[in-house]
Amino acid sequence: MSFSSLKNITPVAFYFASVVSFVLANVLKDKSLSFYYVLLVLGLGFFFMGMLKRIRTKK
Secondary structure, three states, rough: OOHHHHHHHHHHHHHHHHHHHHHHHOOOOOOOOOHHHHHHHHHHHHHHHHHHHHHHHHH
16 A cells, blocks of 8 residues: 555645544434544544644654
8 A cells, every 4th residue: 555645635634634534523423433433533643644744844
């Protein structure tokens, strides 16, 4: 699996994806608890990927 396409994504896109994941998690909280936790972890992952991308591009 090639992650070279992740180099072209801006940090704002990762932040936006994390917000969308958090919103979807809260909307689907009552319907599927396991999907809620998956979306929460995914949102946290996107957030930290955006932070790391931002730190690396500022250097």
